[in-house]
Every structure is written in structure tokens, then in C-alpha cells.
Amino acid sequence: MGLYAELDLHSLGFWPETRNAMIPVDYSMGNEMFKSLFHTAVSASCPIRTGNLLGSIHCEAEDMVIRIYTECPYAQYVEYGTWKQMAQPYFE
Secondary structure, eight states: OOEEEEEEGGGGTOOSBOTTTOOBOOOHHHHHHHHHHHHHHHHHTSOOSSSHHHHTOEEEEETTEEEEEEOOTTHHHHHHOOSSSOOOOSOO
């Protein structure tokens, strides 16, 4: 179990090359910055009781795709809730 999310930068409006001249654009530094910001935002909204879930959050950047995932077995219950308890809102 766990959670997995993938974000394609092309879907956010970042193109792999310029539209007119078709010159490839290097997003390597931008990918690392976006990965860092994304990881910080997800970590900041993570509830902490034992620190296990927070410590298991991983983020990777490759080409124009950012992947964030955790293999923590109860991550999906924290994110979506259960039939007994609703998920907690990120920000109140």
C-alpha cells in the first residue's frame, strides 16, 4: 500500500522546447526547485504523531515529471480517511 502521485510539468504549461524555433529548453534546475517546493508543501501538510509517515515521503524529478510517493501502509487512510474517521483538512 501507500500513495503515489505524478505531476507532468507539460500539463502545467511548461513546454519541452520553444514553440516557434523548437529549441529544447533545459528545466533541470527548475525541476529540482519545483521538486523541493512540492516536497516541502506535502511535508508541511503531513500530520505528525510518530514521524513515520513524514519520514517516508520521497520525491523524484526526471525530465518533465515530478513523482512523490510513500510506501507507508497507512498513508491512504491519513489522506482519504476511513469509514470511521474523516480525513483531516490540510489547512484550517
